[in-house]
Every structure is written in C-alpha cells, then in structure tokens.
Amino acid sequence: MSGTTNTTRVAGHATSVSWIPSEAVKGMMKGAFASGVSHYDTPPPPHIDDLSAMRDADAFRFANRIAGWAEFDGDRVVGFEQEGGVVMGATTVKVAGAGVTFAAVTMPDLRPEPEVGEGWVRFTQTSGGRTALPLPRRVSKPPFVRMQSPLVWSTLRLTLHADGRSEVELIGASPFPRHWVYDDRDDLALKAGVADWAEWLGQPSWQATPWGDQDSPVVVAEAESALERQLSQVLMHGAAKPKIREVKVGETLVDQGDWGKELFLVLDGVLQVSVDGEAVGVLGPGAVVGERAFLENRPRTSTLRALTAVRVAVAPADAVDRDALDELSGGHRREEK
CATH class of the missing domain: 2.60.120.10 (Jelly Rolls)
Known part of the structure; x- marks a missing residue:
C-alpha cells in the first residue's frame, strides 16, 4: 500500500522461543530424558543474537517470529504488511550411542486479518507443529490411545503505534513446553507461567488446537531482572x-x-x-x-x-x-x- 509524503513508517517484531526445561517431563518419558535418549534444553539467553544459530545448535523446540510495518498519516493508517512465521527445530535422540536427528512437522501459520484502529495496527500469528517421533499416550476421547505426539504452538499479538511504539503480547500457547517471548529489541520480556506436561500429553487431537477450534489461554508474567x-x-x-x-x-x-x-x-x-x-x-x-x-x-x-x-x-x-x-x-x- 502507498502512503503520502507526510507519512511515518513504524516497524516492529517479536519472537517466542519454546523449550523443554529441566525436570518438566513427568511419567515414563522422564527416564528417556534422564538416560540421555532425549534431552532437556538449556534456558535460552536473555537476548537473542542469532535465532538461526540457536536453531542449528538445537537450542529450542520451535520459535514463532512475527514482524510487520505500518505507515501513518498522523493517526490515520495508510499502509501495513505482516511478515514472519514458524522457525522449527528438530529432535535429536541417541540410538545405540549415536545421535539421530528427526525434522519436525510444521503446521501452517495462522494469521487473521490485521486489526486497524486510530493510531495503531495489530497483527496476530499462531505458529507451531509437532515432533516427527511417535509418542504413545492415552487420551480421554476415542480412540483413547494415540501414537502421534501432541501439537505445540504459541499465539503472538504485535501492535504498532503511530508514535513509534511496538507492543507484544502472548495471548495463547500450548500447555507445554516452556514459552519465552522476546520484544522488538530481542530482549526477553515475557514468560508463560506454566509448563504442564500432563495436560499437553492428554491433547485428544489436532481439533483441540488453534488449527481446529480452540486455543489455550496462558497466564503470562514479565521476565525477571x-x-x-x-x-x-x-x-x-x-x-x-x-x-x-x-x-x-x-x-x-x-x-x-x-x-x-x-x-x-x-x-x-x-x-x-x-x-x-x-x-x-x-x-x-x-x-x-x-x-x-x-x-x-x-x-x-x-x-x-x-x-x-x-x-x-x-x-x-x-x-x-x-x-x-x-x-x-x-x-x-x-x-x-
């Protein structure tokens, strides 16, 4: 979209990084992590320098990168565009002492129409997927046992203001793993409060996710100092x-x-x-x-x-x-x- 000669352009981005903290896994799978067959993740850094390098180092399970720009003539929105998407990690397991890496299955990014108000534009994006490895588990609905691992996701909302401000919110997320949110300066800003392995493991199907008919509310706190x-x-x-x-x-x-x-x-x-x-x-x-x-x-x-x-x-x-x-x-x- 084109603007006028007096327009102001505001750009912003935000990133959620999702990872498995130590001792977060419960039940029989805990033994697999303890034995080194699979692994927990080191807590991500307080600042992101290179997201691609983190992915290549197997430092997270997936990331949700949302970005956009907007042009304002005073408080009137005259142009905007949304970018970004999922950055999926991989799962590395040890088989006979050797590490084997499995690429993750990526779900399509969900992007509702941007919201436009006086002096602001708001973008929303849900990104995620699942590991390619089977994960036998019991669920509460037929067929009562599933082999496929549950989906993981995060839903970010990015608001750009005519005065140059950029705000990020974590408005939904899978109960597991841990979700950390980084702001426009790539500094850690928000944390999902709970990583609930048991609730996540009971996910009955993809229909109980944003790609079906529901998101999961999330309790969010500011990052520590x-x-x-x-x-x-x-x-x-x-x-x-x-x-x-x-x-x-x-x-x-x-x-x-x-x-x-x-x-x-x-x-x-x-x-x-x-x-x-x-x-x-x-x-x-x-x-x-x-x-x-x-x-x-x-x-x-x-x-x-x-x-x-x-x-x-x-x-x-x-x-x-x-x-x-x-x-x-x-x-x-x-x-x-």
Missing part, C-alpha cells in the same frame, strides 16, 4: 541445597504480616502479589522474592497467592550477599508504586 537471574543460580547451585515447595491454585505462599526470613525462587507457575487486599502485580518463573522481611527485620509486606499451581525453591536469605538483596529490594516496593 538480570539480577534475579544471577541470584537464581546462587540459590539453586549454592552450598545449601534449597527446599522445593508446591502451592496449589488459590493457596498462599506467604501472608502479609507473617514473620519469615526465607527467600523464594519461582520455578514454575504464577503468583499474585497483594498489598492490603489489593492486587499490585504478578510473579512468574525466575522471580526472586522475600528479601524485605530479612533486610528490614519486619513482617512480610505482601501476600503471595497462587494463580496457578506453583513450585518454588525456598532458601535462607543469608545464602545471598546482602548488597545483592539491597539492590533486589529496590525494585520490589510494589506498594509504593
């Missing part, structure tokens, strides 16, 4: 092994006013943060919390309630350098924001 990523390594691989605690949906991890000196690292799931009964934010995988009660020698300043099933690592606050906790605390005063 660089400091939290560093602290998570200290907590998980320090001298004292942390305890793992599971919290059911609706239960509280801590209540405002409780006394306690532990730190919590969210491993899986999403916690709602409430202060004086008012929700002020959510925490997802990678978040580190609980330091203020230790630093200020006071009761907990907020209530943490599970929006999904949650797994956290629990460690004493003195397992981490106090200066690092002071810096962490500076970004956690949600009740003051």
Whole structure:
C-alpha cells in the first residue's frame, strides 16, 4: 500500500522461543530424558543474537517470529504488511550411542486479518507443529490411545503505534513446553507461567488446537531482572541445597504480616502479589522474592497467592550477599508504586 509524503513508517517484531526445561517431563518419558535418549534444553539467553544459530545448535523446540510495518498519516493508517512465521527445530535422540536427528512437522501459520484502529495496527500469528517421533499416550476421547505426539504452538499479538511504539503480547500457547517471548529489541520480556506436561500429553487431537477450534489461554508474567537471574543460580547451585515447595491454585505462599526470613525462587507457575487486599502485580518463573522481611527485620509486606499451581525453591536469605538483596529490594516496593 502507498502512503503520502507526510507519512511515518513504524516497524516492529517479536519472537517466542519454546523449550523443554529441566525436570518438566513427568511419567515414563522422564527416564528417556534422564538416560540421555532425549534431552532437556538449556534456558535460552536473555537476548537473542542469532535465532538461526540457536536453531542449528538445537537450542529450542520451535520459535514463532512475527514482524510487520505500518505507515501513518498522523493517526490515520495508510499502509501495513505482516511478515514472519514458524522457525522449527528438530529432535535429536541417541540410538545405540549415536545421535539421530528427526525434522519436525510444521503446521501452517495462522494469521487473521490485521486489526486497524486510530493510531495503531495489530497483527496476530499462531505458529507451531509437532515432533516427527511417535509418542504413545492415552487420551480421554476415542480412540483413547494415540501414537502421534501432541501439537505445540504459541499465539503472538504485535501492535504498532503511530508514535513509534511496538507492543507484544502472548495471548495463547500450548500447555507445554516452556514459552519465552522476546520484544522488538530481542530482549526477553515475557514468560508463560506454566509448563504442564500432563495436560499437553492428554491433547485428544489436532481439533483441540488453534488449527481446529480452540486455543489455550496462558497466564503470562514479565521476565525477571538480570539480577534475579544471577541470584537464581546462587540459590539453586549454592552450598545449601534449597527446599522445593508446591502451592496449589488459590493457596498462599506467604501472608502479609507473617514473620519469615526465607527467600523464594519461582520455578514454575504464577503468583499474585497483594498489598492490603489489593492486587499490585504478578510473579512468574525466575522471580526472586522475600528479601524485605530479612533486610528490614519486619513482617512480610505482601501476600503471595497462587494463580496457578506453583513450585518454588525456598532458601535462607543469608545464602545471598546482602548488597545483592539491597539492590533486589529496590525494585520490589510494589506498594509504593
């Protein structure tokens, strides 16, 4: 589409990278991963330098790359175009000690008509596929047993604004594997809160996916800070092994006013943060919390309630350098924001 001599062109992109985290697989298949027949993935980096190189290194299962541009005459949209698509990885398994790689099966990208408003254009894209390897599994509907692996996918929404802003949302995704979303600067911005192997394994057919008649809603949290990523390594691989605690949906991890000196690292799931009964934010995988009660020698300043099933690592606050906790605390005063 053509514009006028006074038009402004805005371009943007976003990427979801989907990968299998350690200990995410349950049941009989867990043994295959533990024995090295298949493998977990190393967590993707906080910044994407080369998506193709990551794919060639077998660093993820699939990626969803959405891109587009729009031209604006003031707030009036005069032109736009959407690009991108699935970047499918492969599955490498060990057979008789040798690695054998199987190309994945790619599903067609789904792109509804872009939405156009005053001063903005919104693109949506669903991408995904499945591994080519058979995966025997039970399902709740006839024929009750399937040999084909379930489909995986993510649905991204990219909004371009006349003022030059680019916004990305993760509005749907398969329950498994883990989905991380990178923004227009290729920096990690969002995380799907849950990687649910059991729910994904029970996918009855392709009809229960976006290529049939339904998507899966996803609970999303902002990505953790660089400091939290560093602290998570200290907590998980320090001298004292942390305890793992599971919290059911609706239960509280801590209540405002409780006394306690532990730190919590969210491993899986999403916690709602409430202060004086008012929700002020959510925490997802990678978040580190609980330091203020230790630093200020006071009761907990907020209530943490599970929006999904949650797994956290629990460690004493003195397992981490106090200066690092002071810096962490500076970004956690949600009740003051």
